[in-house]
Amino acid sequence: MATYDNQWIIRYVDDELSPEELGAFEAAMHTDPQLAAQVAEYRELKAILQERLPEDQIRQALKQRTTQLNKLYFEPGTSKPATGRVRMLRWLAPVAAAACILAATVLLWPSDYNHKLDQLGQTEMIGVTERGVQTDSLLQEAAVYFNQKQFDKALPLLNGAVVADTSSQLALFYLGIAAWHTGDVVLARSSLTQVYDRGSVMKNDAAFYMALTYAQEKNKRMALDWLRKIPTMAPEHLKSNELENLMK
Amino acid sequence: MAIHPDQRFIGGLLANDGPTVDEIYRKYAGTIRNFICKNGGSEDDAADIFQEALIDLYNQARYKDLQLSCPFEAFLLLVCKRKWYTIQKKKGLHRVTNSTEEVSLVGEDVFARAEQLAAEESRARLFLEQFARLADKCKEILTLSLTGEAQEKIAERLGVTYGYLRKKKSECMATLLSYIQAQKL
Structure with a gap:
């Protein structure tokens, strides 16, 4: 933009141009998309400043509250990537100081806990025998990666299988498990909940994996809610008991 | 567009309602920590992203009348993912998952709204930083x-x-x- 600088843009938006200047400026805007974009940006800047410069006491209070809650729910000061272990609650520290034996047990527990969760969550993806169906070929390909624990590679294939055949409970179920293994808990829960709600043969398995996603976050209440959906006569009940005992 | 019952979380942020904000942390901090930490981030990163995302949601509710048409958790994760991808992009790192999975999960309109929110809040942050x-x-x-x-x-x-x-x-x-x-x- 050779002719019009920022001062011109400001004067235009703030209605400070003479009629002659205004006509020439608007004509230039029609032929110069960059000038038009800069005018739009200045309008946006003004709107944002008008909204956010005045003191907002609620936002300030919300920032303070979330800063406090961050200290409770995260571990500030941990600069290295987390290992994925389950965190020990902060309030356990004084208890541990008072009882060394208990502390030793608690300190050893997280990695063991995660290891056992992994063991409980292990499953193989069953092969698909039908031929010539697009969903099945995607599932077969996904099964190879899934069973090699390359869940990030299995995930897009399973997603493709779900898109290709929205009624495929098998694809949805394994999509949920693969998503869980890759850390996409929302996709995992969304997929597994659908499997459970649709009452497929994998309904109880879906409930078990839902419980696992919550157990990993140490959300015992939600995990138990899902475990209780598994009938005591169901084959999955044994694993369900193991998980419940583990959380105790 | 039907408003999702989880809109109550947005209302809670807007009013800085203690029990609701506590509930958000109790229910969703673990999900975000899990995602960030499994994708190369630290606890500090997860805490910062989580807090920033909540403030972004507050701003969007306050100034743009944000209305949820999907579960809060799904929307919050989308917003946090956008933030994390932006940080990774600045560091020259690749994205970690394919966005088509997210679109199929929540629908194109929700995905687009989360993208819009992230872009608007990012620009607002830039404007205020330069103002300072x-x-x-x-x-x-x-x-x-x-x-x-x-x-x-x-x-x-x-x-x-x-x-x-x-x-x-x-x-x-x-x-x-x-x-x-x-x-x-």
Whole structure:
């Protein structure tokens, strides 16, 4: 933009141009998309400043509250990537100081806990025998990666299988498990909940994996809610008991 | 568009309602920590992203009438993912998952809304950061000038003429615009 600088843009938006200047400026805007974009940006800047410069006491209070809650729910000061272990609650520290034996047990527990969760969550993806169906070929390909624990590679294939055949409970179920293994808990829960709600043969398995996603976050209440959906006569009940005992 | 029952979380943020904000942390902090930590981030990163996302949701509810048409958790995760991808992109790292999975999970409209939210809040943050670089006098003039109060009264309060105030306001804004434009180079 050779002719019009920022001062011109400001004067235009703030209605400070003479009629002659205004006509020439608007004509230039029609032929110069960059000038038009800069005018739009200045309008946006003004709107944002008008909204956010005045003191907002609620936002300030919300920032303070979330800063406090961050200290409770995260571990500030941990600069290295987390290992994925389950965190020990902060309030356990004084208890541990008072009882060394208990502390030793608690300190050893997280990695063991995660290891056992992994063991409980292990499953193989069953092969698909039908031929010539697009969903099945995607599932077969996904099964190879899934069973090699390359869940990030299995995930897009399973997603493709779900898109290709929205009624495929098998694809949805394994999509949920693969998503869980890759850390996409929302996709995992969304997929597994659908499997459970649709009452497929994998309904109880879906409930078990839902419980696992919550157990990993140490959300015992939600995990138990899902475990209780598994009938005591169901084959999955044994694993369900193991998980419940583990959380105790 | 039907509003999802989880809109109550947005209302809770908007009112800084203690029990609701506590519930958000209790239910969703683990999900976000899990995602960030499994994708190369630290606890600190997860805490920062989580807090920033909640403030972004507050701002969007306050100024853009944000309405949820999907579960809060899904929307929050999308917003946090956008933030994390942006940080990774700045560091020259690749994205970690394919967005088509997210689209199929929540629908295109929700995905687009989360993208829009992230882009708007990112621009707002840039504008405010650059505003903070201005000289104190410029900050004072712009803050007062944008209140909607008559410029003559503001000039009187600052002890300057109306003409001087207009000229100075224009100069300060031009400086601010140049700071913002320089950030994009």
